[in-house]
Amino acid sequence: MTTLAGDPLGTHRVLAPKGALPQPAERLDNDLSKVYATEIVVDVQTLNVDAASFRQMEEASGGNPDGVAALVLETVKRRGKQHNPVTGSGGMLLGVVERVGDLAAARGFVPGDRVATLISLSLTPLWLDRVLAVRPASAQLDVVGKAAVFLTAPIARIPTDMPERLVLALLDVAGAAPQVARLCGPGDSVVVLGAGGKSGLLCAAEARRRVGDTGKVIGIESFPAYADDLRALGICDHVATLDARDPLAVRDAVAPLTEGRGADLVLSCVNVPGVELAAILAARDRGKVYYFAMSTSFTAAALGAEGIGRDVDLFIGNGYAHDHAEHTLSLVRGSRPLHDLMQRRYT
Amino acid sequence: MTTLAGDPLGTHRVLAPKGALPQPAERLDNDLSKVYATEIVVDVQTLNVDAASFRQMEEASGGNPDGVAALVLETVKRRGKQHNPVTGSGGMLLGVVERVGDLAAARGFVPGDRVATLISLSLTPLWLDRVLAVRPASAQLDVVGKAAVFLTAPIARIPTDMPERLVLALLDVAGAAPQVARLCGPGDSVVVLGAGGKSGLLCAAEARRRVGDTGKVIGIESFPAYADDLRALGICDHVATLDARDPLAVRDAVAPLTEGRGADLVLSCVNVPGVELAAILAARDRGKVYYFAMSTSFTAAALGAEGIGRDVDLFIGNGYAHDHAEHTLSLVRGSRPLHDLMQRRYT
Numbered sequence: 192m193t194t195l196a197g198d199p200l201g202t203h204r205v206l207a208p209k210g211a212l213p214q215p216a217e218r219l220d221n222d223l224s225k226v227y228a229t230e231i232v233v234d235v236q237t238l239n240v241d242a243a244s245f246r247q248m249e250e251a252s253g254g255n256p257d258g259v260a261a262l263v264l265e266t267v268k269r270r271g272k273q274h275n276p277v278t279g280s281g282g283m284l285l286g287v288v289e290r291v292g293d294l295a296a297a298r299g300f301v302p303g304d305r306v307a308t309l310i311s312l313s314l315t316p317l318w319l320d321r322v323l324a325v326r327p328a329s330a331q332l333d334v335v336g337k338a339a340v341f342l343t344a345p346i347a348r349i350p351t352d353m354p355e356r357l358v359l360a361l362l363d364v365a366g367a368a369p370q371v372a373r374l375c376g377p378g379d380s381v382v383v384l385g386a387g388g389k390s391g392l393l394c395a396a397e398a399r400r401r402v403g404d405t406g407k408v409i410g411i412e413s414f415p416a417y418a419d420d421l422r423a424l425g426i427c428d429h430v431a432t433l434d435a436r437d438p439l440a441v442r443d444a445v446a447p448l449t450e451g452r453g454a455d456l457v458l459s460c461v462n463v464p465g466v467e468l469a470a471i472l473a474a475r476d477r478g479k480v481y482y483f484a485m486s487t488s489f490t491a492a493a494l495g496a497e498g499i500g501r502d503v504d505l506f507i508g509n510g511y512a513h514d515h516a517e518h519t520l521s522l523v524r525g526s527r528p529l530h531d532l533m534q535r536r537y538t
Numbered sequence: 539m540t541t542l543a544g545d546p547l548g549t550h551r552v553l554a555p556k557g558a559l560p561q562p563a564e565r566l567d568n569d570l571s572k573v574y575a576t577e578i579v580v581d582v583q584t585l586n587v588d589a590a591s592f593r594q595m596e597e598a599s600g601g602n603p604d605g606v607a608a609l610v611l612e613t614v615k616r617r618g619k620q621h622n623p624v625t626g627s628g629g630m631l632l633g634v635v636e637r638v639g640d641l642a643a644a645r646g647f648v649p650g651d652r653v654a655t656l657i658s659l660s661l662t663p664l665w666l667d668r669v670l671a672v673r674p675a676s677a678q679l680d681v682v683g684k685a686a687v688f689l690t691a692p693i694a695r696i697p698t699d700m701p702e703r704l705v706l707a708l709l710d711v712a713g714a715a716p717q718v719a720r721l722c723g724p725g726d727s728v729v730v731l732g733a734g735g736k737s738g739l740l741c742a743a744e745a746r747r748r749v750g751d752t753g754k755v756i757g758i759e760s761f762p763a764y765a766d767d768l769r770a771l772g773i774c775d776h777v778a779t780l781d782a783r784d785p786l787a788v789r790d791a792v793a794p795l796t797e798g799r800g801a802d803l804v805l806s807c808v809n810v811p812g813v814e815l816a817a818i819l820a821a822r823d824r825g826k827v828y829y830f831a832m833s834t835s836f837t838a839a840a841l842g843a844e845g846i847g848r849d850v851d852l853f854i855g856n857g858y859a860h861d862h863a864e865h866t867l868s869l870v871r872g873s874r875p876l877h878d879l880m881q882r883r884y885t
Contacts, residue, residue, distance in 0.1 A: 200846055202786070212785055212815050214845045215838055279837035313837075314845040345847045366844065438559055439549070468559050482836070482854075489829070489836040489854055490626035490660075491562055497713065497857030498561045498661040499547055500692045505854035507829075507836055510844030 194293070197227030201341035204316045206271070213341070214314035219271035221316045223337045228294040231346065233286040233306060235317065235336040237356070238263070239363045240282040242389070242462040243486045244275035245330035251277075256325035263332060267319045274313035280485040281312030282330070284338060285349070285359045295342055305355070307362045308338070309345040309516055329360055329537045347516040353530075358520065360537035364390040365519040367460070367483055368397040369512040374479055375456045378405040382445055382454040382473045384435040385461035386410030386427065387417025389537060390483050394458045396522060396529055399426040409448055411435050420536075424528050435461045438469040445473045452476070459484060467491040474503045483508035541640070544574030548688035551663045553618070560688070561661035566618035568663045570684045575641040578693065580633040580653060582664065582683040584703070585610070586710045587629040589736070589809040590833040591622035592677035598624075603672035610679060614666045621660040627832040628659030629677070631685055632696070632706045642689055652702070654709045655685070656692040656863055676707055676884045694863040700877075705867065707884035711737040712866040714807070714830055715744040716859040721826055722803045725752040729792055729801040729820045731782040732808035733757030733774065734764025736884060737830050741805045743869060743876055746773040756795055758782050767883075771875050782808045788816040796822065806831055814838040821850045830855035 197203045201213040204220045213219055223232055240248075245259070252258020267273055274281055288304040300306065308315060319336040326332070340346050349358050367390040375381050381398040385391040387410065398408045410427040412418040413434040422430045431444045445454060453475035459466055459482045467488060470480045480503050482492065492505050512518075523530050544550045548560040551567045560566055570579055587595075592606070599605020614620055621628055635651040647653065655662060666683040673679070687693050696705050714737040722728055728745040732738040734757065745755045757774040759765040760781040769777045778791045792801060800822035806813055806829045814835060817827045827850050829839065839852050859865075870877050 200786075210784060210786075212842070212846075214842050215812060215815065279835070279841075281841065310845045310847070311841040313841050343846045437557060439547075439557075465562060468562065485837050485840065487836045488626065489834045489839075490832050492836075492854050493832065493857060494626075494628065494658040494660050495559070495561050498657045499559075499690045500657070500858050501856075502858055502860050503856065505856050507839050507852035507854055509848075509850065509852050510840060511847050511849055513849050 194226045194228055196294070197229035197292070199229055199342040201314065203227060204339065214311065217270065219316045221271035221318045223316070223318050223339060226292070228292040229342040230292045231295050231298070231300055231340040232289045233284070233338045233340060234289045235284050235286040235334055235338050237285040237359060238273060238282060238312065238332045238334055239284065239359050240273070240330045240332065241278070241280040241485055242330055243484065244278045244280045244282065246462060247275060247278050249327065256327060259325050260322040260332065264319060264322060267317050272312060272315055272317050278485060279313070283308045283310065283312060283363050284315070285355065286338070289337065305349040306346050307349055307359050308340055309347055309362060309365060309511070311510065315340065329356065331356070345511060350520060353520065354534060354538055356538035357534050360389065361519050361523055361533065362516055364393060365515040366508065366510040366512050368393045368522050369515045369518045370481060370508065371397040371458060372401055374481060375401050377403045379455040380407040380409070380449050382409045382411065382457045384411045384441070384457065384459045384466055384470055386430070387412035387414060387421040388460055388462070391460035392421070392529065392532070393519060393522065394460055395421065395426050396526060407448065409445060409454065411441060411444065420532055424532065435469050436463065436465040438472045441469040442472040449475065453478060455479070456481070459487065462486050464488060468495040471496050471499070471501050471503060477502055479504045479506065481506040481508060541573045541575050543641070544576035544639070546576055546689040548661065550574060551686065561658065564617065566663045568618035568665045570663070570665050570686060573639070575639040576689040577639045578642050578645070578647055578687040579636045580631070580685045580687060581636045582631050582633040582681055582685050584632040584706060585620060585629060585659065585679045585681055586631065586706050587620070587677045587679065588625070588627040588832055589677055590831060591625045591627045591629065593809060594622060594625050596674065603674060606672050607669040607679065611666060611669060614664050619659060619662055619664050625832060626660070630655045630657065630659060630710050631662070632702065633685070636684070652696040653693050654696055654706050655687055656694055656709060656712060656858070658857065662687065676703065678703065678706070692858060697867060700867065701881060701885055703885035704881050707736065708866050708870055708880065709863055711740060712862040713855065713857040713859050715740045715869050716862045716865045717828060717855065718744040718805060719748055721828060722748045724750045726802040727754040727756070727796050729756045729758065729804045731758045731788070731804065731806045731813055731817055733777070734759035734761060734768040735807055735809070738807035739768070739876065739879070740866060740869065741807055742768065742773050743873060754795065756792060756801065758788060758791065767879055771879065782816050783810065783812040785816040785819050789819040792820040800825060802826070803828070806834065809833050811835060815842040818843050818846070818848050818850060824849055826851045826853065828853040828855060
């Protein structure tokens with residue numbers, strides 16, 4: 192068995208197009224019998240598919256879980272990675288370290304460690320033998336397969352004080368809460384679109400502890416059961432049961448709660464297209480709008496703000512922030528009601 | 539002739555889908571014989587098409603200007619606006635005020651004023667009688683037509699001390715320089731991808747006056763003639779002739795100029811897909827990346843940063859900022875070489 196060096200960014204796995212990095216690449220080499228010194232190889236047990244991608248595959252297969260499994264197998268066979276060709280998004284995975292390349296040894300992982308990748312499946316070389324089960328409630332698939340993790344790609348050891356599936360579900364959106372912590376402070380007003388969903392709940396909980404008693408957290412959630420869960424948590428000052436795709440309804444709900452100015456910070460956590468303008472209309476002049484959902488359209492946000500003359504800062508959600516895994520797990524550890532809701536819903 | 543009130547955001551012009559705002563709408567009512575109190579109606583003389591959109595239409599018609607004209611006429615007929623269905627982008631227009639609705643009178647415009655819209659064509663109801671000429675160098679079309687400007691949509695009176703076509707070309711990217719002014723300060727290192735193009739030149743010039751002598755402006759430009767123009771202006775400390783779609787080449791050019799750290803601020807002004815990762819790799823840890831080009835992919839940026847574990851702030855370029863028209867015109871007025879280059883190239 193020859194050991195190859197490999198590039199820290201993983202360009203050695205790119206088959207097409209030439210010169211691309213692994214994420215935008217059309218196709219990766221998923222032959223995991225090749226040994227690279229910069230890689231950690233993981234025995235994959237669970238795929239946690241990005242919510243926008245899972246929804247698209249469900250719709251494409253008429254809600255049939257077997258259809259989702261077939262689409263995942265087809266994508267992985269064709270692209271060498273679970274990179275949804277329609278949504279452009281991926282997800283992450285959970286498994287056990289099988290081997291650690293020499294140049295990756297300093298990262299401190301050893302064979303047998305239970306780990307989760309903190310990077311997108313859209314750039315992770317993946318080989319699947321088969322799909323054992325599809326769980327629509329959590330957008331997860333149980334699988335038998337292998338994956339390679341590059342030197343620059345963050346992964347995390349699974350903590351033992353929380354159920355594994357819960358950890359995986361949380362790590363998939365681990366970037367959300369740390370970004371919120373940076374973007375708001377005491378006294379701020381914060382609107383969360385899709386506040387009852389997974390990343391929405393984390394954003395609302397983080398905003399609550401940042402803005403304090405003098406600040407205001409406003410949750411917008413279209414699904415009544417999720418809105419009820421959100422109210423029961425008691426982390427929002429106001430919860431409106433509204434479809435965030437209706438920009439005028441969102442604006443009219445937020446305006447009276449912010450003295451007509453709009454919010455200091457708006458977080459869009461809705462995994463469907465068409466919420467860009469609602470987020471912009473909910474923000475105050477010179478406010479911030481942060482888009483976490485992969486279904487966000489760059490041009491709809493950019494041209495939407497311009498078209499209505501709104502001078503706001505628009506952010507693309509970065510799934511990575513320093514110490515994001517520990518930040519998010521600790522946020523959920525610190526709130527029993529949030530922990531229990533997450534566990535009930537996503538595992 | 540009945541006068542209708544109309545909505546400040548222009549929802550009264552949306553034909554499909556119901557409840558949408560004008561920008562994301564599939565189709566607008568471009569019957570400009572209808573009179574709305576919130577609208578200013580403009581006799582349109584010139585369309586300044588967004589660069590990404592113009593390039594796409596040129597490619598689709600094999601480089602034939604008549605083909606571009608036909609595509610514009612077809613889009614306007616079908617959608618009631620010049621909203622490129624492939625790129626999702628628009629541009630802006632120049633003309634003469636024909637009538638001012640009662641509720642728009644306070645904006646201070648009167649019939650006969652020469653004006654430019656500062657909003658996207660993708661949300662402007664437009665009626666075209668015909669196209670008189672297509673000018674590929676400036677991505678402009680001379681036309682006979684009419685447009686409606688909503689109450690919330692910024693427009694500007696054309697100054698008389700600069701050629702009109704130059705003003706139009708500059709206003710189309712008026713948001714760029716004011717955003718750069720906010721994002722960098724003395725001593726910062728700034729990388730501009732596509733620094734020799736229209737918005738790139740404005741960004742580089744603004745960065746130069748913000749970062750001062752202790753800062754550094756690095757221009758990346760793939761087109762040799764544009765790179766030469768940029769060098770001749772003397773606003774960059776370094777100009778590299780490179781294709782910004784090559785992330786590793788960009789990283790390797792920027793690293794030695796920033797002590798291996800990467801830049802404090804990276805501005806992406808390249809109007810082709812596939813530069814998201816290059817921009818991220820050129821930025822330092824906790825640096826800022828601002829995407830101005832409408833060809834930017836939200837998911838490529840979000841997942842790209844995550845996949846290589848880069849903790850950077852990613853911004854969607856907002857085409858609107860307060861006083862952006864005056865800011866940009868004054869930047870160009872203040873530099874004769876920049877003014878002359880812009881006039882030579884874009885008029």
